[in-house]
Amino acid sequence: MSELQAAIFGALGGSLFGLMALGLSMGWGFLKNINLAHFAMILLGGYLTVDLATNLGMSPVATIVITAPLMFLIGALVQAGFERFDVSEFNSLLISYGLLIITVQVVTNIWTADYQRMAPEVNPLAAESVRIGPFVFPAPTLLAAGFAVGLVVLAQFVLEKTYAGRALQAFGQDRQIASAFGIDHRMLGVLLAGASGASAAIAGMLIAVGEPLIPFSPFDWIGRVFAIVILGGIGNVQGTLYAGLLVGAVSGVVALAWGPSASPLVVFSLVVLALVFRPQGLFPRKAGH
Amino acid sequence: MRRDRGWIALAAIGVGLFLVPVLWEVTDFAVFYLVFLSGILFWVAQATSWNILSGYSGYFSFGQGAFYGVGVYTMAVLFGRHGWNWLLVILIGGVLAMLLGLGIGALAFRLSSLKGEIFALLTLAFPFILAGIVRLFDAIDGGQGVVVPVPSFPELLAPFQKFYFVLSSVVALLALTVAYLMHRTRYGWALFAIRDDEAAAEGLGVPTFFHKMIAIGANGLIGGLSGAVVALNLGFVSVEGTFNLTVPLFVIVMSVLGSRNHWAGPLLGAVYIHTLQNRLAAGGFEGWSLIVLGVILVVLMLLAPEGLMARFTRRPALAGGVFVGVIATLGLLRVWGDPVSWLAAALGAVVVVAFLPGGRTAEKRSEETSVGRGASVVLGEDLPAPLLKVGRPIVVAADVAKDFGGVHALRGVSMTVAEGELVGLVGPNGSGKTTLVNLISGALTPTSGVIELDGTESSALPPHRIAHLGIARTYQIPRPFTSLTVRDNVAVAIMFGREPRRLDASRQAAGEYLNLVGLGGLAEALPGQVNLHERQLLEMARAMATKPALLLLDEAMAGLNPVEIDNAVEVVRRIRASGVSIVLVEHLLRVVNQLSTRIVVLDQGLVLAEGDPGVVMKDPAVVKAYLGRQTDAPGD
Numbered sequence: 001m002s003e004l005q006a007a008i009f010g011a012l013g014g015s016l017f018g019l020m021a022l023g024l025s026m027g028w029g030f031l032k033n034i035n036l037a038h039f040a041m042i043l044l045g046g047y048l049t050v051d052l053a054t055n056l057g058m059s060p061v062a063t064i065v066i067t068a069p070l071m072f073l074i075g076a077l078v079q080a081g082f083e084r085f086d087v088s089e090f091n092s093l094l095i096s097y098g099l100l101i102i103t104v105q106v107v108t109n110i111w112t113a114d115y116q117r118m119a120p121e122v123n124p125l126a127a128e129s130v131r132i133g134p135f136v137f138p139a140p141t142l143l144a145a146g147f148a149v150g151l152v153v154l155a156q157f158v159l160e161k162t163y164a165g166r167a168l169q170a171f172g173q174d175r176q177i178a179s180a181f182g183i184d185h186r187m188l189g190v191l192l193a194g195a196s197g198a199s200a201a202i203a204g205m206l207i208a209v210g211e212p213l214i215p216f217s218p219f220d221w222i223g224r225v226f227a228i229v230i231l232g233g234i235g236n237v238q239g240t241l242y243a244g245l246l247v248g249a250v251s252g253v254v255a256l257a258w259g260p261s262a263s264p265l266v267v268f269s270l271v272v273l274a275l276v277f278r279p280q281g282l283f284p285r286k287a288g289h
Numbered sequence: 290m291r292r293d294r295g296w297i298a299l300a301a302i303g304v305g306l307f308l309v310p311v312l313w314e315v316t317d318f319a320v321f322y323l324v325f326l327s328g329i330l331f332w333v334a335q336a337t338s339w340n341i342l343s344g345y346s347g348y349f350s351f352g353q354g355a356f357y358g359v360g361v362y363t364m365a366v367l368f369g370r371h372g373w374n375w376l377l378v379i380l381i382g383g384v385l386a387m388l389l390g391l392g393i394g395a396l397a398f399r400l401s402s403l404k405g406e407i408f409a410l411l412t413l414a415f416p417f418i419l420a421g422i423v424r425l426f427d428a429i430d431g432g433q434g435v436v437v438p439v440p441s442f443p444e445l446l447a448p449f450q451k452f453y454f455v456l457s458s459v460v461a462l463l464a465l466t467v468a469y470l471m472h473r474t475r476y477g478w479a480l481f482a483i484r485d486d487e488a489a490a491e492g493l494g495v496p497t498f499f500h501k502m503i504a505i506g507a508n509g510l511i512g513g514l515s516g517a518v519v520a521l522n523l524g525f526v527s528v529e530g531t532f533n534l535t536v537p538l539f540v541i542v543m544s545v546l547g548s549r550n551h552w553a554g555p556l557l558g559a560v561y562i563h564t565l566q567n568r569l570a571a572g573g574f575e576g577w578s579l580i581v582l583g584v585i586l587v588v589l590m591l592l593a594p595e596g597l598m599a600r601f602t603r604r605p606a607l608a609g610g611v612f613v614g615v616i617a618t619l620g621l622l623r624v625w626g627d628p629v630s631w632l633a634a635a636l637g638a639v640v641v642v643a644f645l646p647g648g649r650t651a652e653k654r655s656e657e658t659s660v661g662r663g664a665s666v667v668l669g670e671d672l673p674a675p676l677l678k679v680g681r682p683i684v685v686a687a688d689v690a691k692d693f694g695g696v697h698a699l700r701g702v703s704m705t706v707a708e709g710e711l712v713g714l715v716g717p718n719g720s721g722k723t724t725l726v727n728l729i730s731g732a733l734t735p736t737s738g739v740i741e742l743d744g745t746e747s748s749a750l751p752p753h754r755i756a757h758l759g760i761a762r763t764y765q766i767p768r769p770f771t772s773l774t775v776r777d778n779v780a781v782a783i784m785f786g787r788e789p790r791r792l793d794a795s796r797q798a799a800g801e802y803l804n805l806v807g808l809g810g811l812a813e814a815l816p817g818q819v820n821l822h823e824r825q826l827l828e829m830a831r832a833m834a835t836k837p838a839l840l841l842l843d844e845a846m847a848g849l850n851p852v853e854i855d856n857a858v859e860v861v862r863r864i865r866a867s868g869v870s871i872v873l874v875e876h877l878l879r880v881v882n883q884l885s886t887r888i889v890v891l892d893q894g895l896v897l898a899e900g901d902p903g904v905v906m907k908d909p910a911v912v913k914a915y916l917g918r919q920t921d922a923p924g925d
Contacts, residue, residue: 028406034406085591087590087591089405089406090349090405090406091590091594093406093409094541094545094586094590095586095587095591097538097541097583097586098582098583098584098585098586098587098590099583099587100583101538101579101580101583101586102579102580102583102584102587104579105576105577105578105579105580105583106580108576108579109576219533219534222413223413223414223417226410226413227414230407230410258425259425261421261424261425261432262421262425264417264418264420264421265417265418265421265422265425266421267417268414268415268417268421269414269418271410271411271414272396272411272414272415272418275403275407275410275411275414276396276397276400276403279400279402279403279407
């Protein structure tokens with residue numbers, strides 16, 4: 001495999017991490033919550049996809065018809081709880097950490113700690129691949145990249161063009177002033193958290209289609225996803241996608257050159273450098289917003 | 290003031306730990322109990338070391354696993370692979386982890402942007418980086434894991450479990466002693482002040498960088514020592530087993546459960562969580578352990594974020610009595626369970642008692658002590674107008690300018706403040722008054738120009754050095770240390786001021802400064818319980834406690850009613866009478882005229898006029914700046 005190929009493969013895989021980071025980044029930027037329960041929802045979404053596809057015979061991709069509304073509800077409920085108890089940014093981190101480990105244990109108790117994956121006949125997509133030019137891509141990776149780009153474009157559109165999106169941006173910049181101008185921050189926050197939850201369900205489905213799951217998978221994701229949130233800039237929707245692609249590409253090339261165990265080393269060294277030199281993210285938004 | 294019983298508690302723990310192996314020899318308890326207690330001691334060391342940084346200073350770390358991992362792998366490589374002396378290797382492990390801590394600190398603490406959640410996430414990265422290094426290099430691990438053989442130890446300490454218990458005791462006791470000593474001295478109080486308001490602490494003379502480095506160094510050292518010790522017990526170490534989320538998760542839950550601002554909080558949390566884990570496993574409920582931990586974390590953060598320690602100290606005798614009573618009863622009856630079950634039952638009973646309503650809460654205690662608070666700011670006899678001679682200059686600002694991006698807040702201001710002066714600094718909103726205060730106090734550095742304090746150029750100095758040169762300031766919006774009482778707010782300023790004293794002496798001396806501003810009756814209240822006027826007076830008391838030569842009062846009377854303003858004016862007079870020079874930033878011209886020996890008028894970042902109050906305030910240019918310029922030059 002050439003470096004170029006490794007970079008492209010890595011970037012496509014990284015876009016899925018960008019999608020996972022999207023909800024987290026928006027919640028942090030606009031609602032001032034660091035919601036680790038986002039990972040719990042991704043995990044649940046993934047397991048539900050496996051379960052529904054295997055036991056009800058649904059197409060794995062179609063399971064999001066059920067999981068996305070469900071995770072919308074859970075995400076919205078968690079946010080309503082944060083509002084109800086007036087949870088600070090920092091305490092939200094600890095509380096949602098508690099929610100995450102509860103979920104991990106529940107998932108373990110229901111589905112066991114062993115790897116769960118869909119049988120080939122349930123998930124035919126896993127074995128397919130698509131040839132584009134000189135490269136052959138696995139279908140799940142392309143599917144994930146397609147969803148990730150689509151959802152980021154959608155999120156960007158909603159933020160820029162709709163009243164709710166502009167209200168959210170205003171709210172993210174100054175909560176009190178925005179509230180004084182009549183923005184119902186509770187409703188907006190609950191809606192955004194619900195949307196984040198739905199995106200978590202989709203990310204969970206995409207992961208389940210591509211690879212096996214274990215209950216402790218979230219702890220493999222957290223580091224990389226936070227790296228992307230920080231590199232992309234907190235609350236920066238497009239930046240999150242770019243950072244996902246970048247982290248994925250770097251990981252791919254490093255893994256090829258020095259072995260897979262070197263890629264977290266490089267990625268997290270990148271995070272430390274980014275935090276020290278560019279805490280606002282690598283991709284500054286255009287001024288004027 | 291309560292007498293400190295910490296030494297007694299610490300000594301009792303030490304004696305108890307010494308007695309355990311001795312008693313174990315002469316009784317028929319199984320080896321299991323030594324193992325169980327060693328497990329608690331491991332967590333006491335890890336959680337206490339985490340708490341020194343993250344609890345005391347508020348710099349929350351997800352990176353405990355990095356310090357722990359350095360200790361574990363130092364032992365695995367140097368002792369396990371190369372057969373070095375294990376005692377030496379324990380020390381090396383501690384030192385290496387400390388160096389890692391200092392390295393992280395040197396990177397993170399230089400930047401004011403790396404606070405709160407960003408610091409927490411930075412620390413999250415280090416275990417991943419270390420895991421990568423360990424997995425990558427075959428000389429360390431290479432992904433295969435490393436065997437740590439049983440070390441040779443004195444026959445007196447056999448079997449191994451006893452030897453390991455003794456090692457664990459030493460490290461845990463070291464951790465508790467360090468945490469306690471810091472709690473009782475300036476090292477801990479600097480961190481408490483940093484946790485509540487780092488900039489205000491620095492401005493009062495606290496060398497914040499130095500103290501944060503001490504905290505992260507201690508965190509690393511103890512975490513590393515403890516990791517090196519536990520590696521001896523593990524027998525085999527692997528990357529996955531070392532750099533996972535167990536250690537960072539448990540230290541957080543334990544400290545949150547116990548208390549993050551008390552030295553013994555993590556100890557309490559470690560006892561609770563380890564016992565709980567053990568009982569869950571013994572009862573076949575291992576599959577519930579994360580659920581239980583998660584629920585504890587969520588419920589505590591929502592309902593009792595201050596931790597169990599705070600609950601227990603409200604009724605210490607009752608909590609202690611119930612604990613001993615339940616254990617003694619079950620132990621004597623011997624009809625149910627084993628000693629660990631008795632411990633678990635007693636711990637549960639204490640929690641139930643602690644959450645019963647009633648008892649002395651912190652608020653009640655301060656209410657008891659602040660009887661008659663309405664009269665707290667009544668001042669004594671009228672002081673004669675001070676007749677102080679104007680002496681040598683304290684501050685000399687020469688052509689000082691400050692830009693914020695494209696905004697020119699100050700455009701070349703020169704002014705001098707000399708001993709014995711009370712300079713009124715006035716000007717319309719946005720004229721640069723507060724910017725000038727921030728430049729003199731070192732909170733900002735000038736874009737150009739020079740400020741000399743007592744003949745020393747100050748622009749390159751950190752604010753705490755400037756405080757030590759004799760400059761103190763108050764904030765327009767008061768910034769008290771919210772978790773410390775009014776008295777302790779002042780005590781911190783004394784501890785780190787120009788004539789530093791120890792904690793107890795500082796607390797006593799604090800009364801003098803509280804009386805100076807008329808807050809003596811509110812000494813034991815928390816800042817959140819007093820009104821704006823009283824918080825502004827606290828700002829002045831705290832600033833005076835640093836023994837300044839010059840006090841910068843930044844709109845210390847904003848938002849007060851007329852009676853309170855008269856009080857504040859009286860306090861300013863008293864401060865001046867004590868020989869301290871003052872720069873008074875104020876919008877109330879009545880007050881400025883009444884108090885100032887000289888007035889400096891700023892407008893649009895320049896000195897508009899300067900001189901005797903009577904003359905300056907009649908200057909047509911000053912009148913125009915204040916009453917607006919729209920009358921003669923629209924759009925100017």
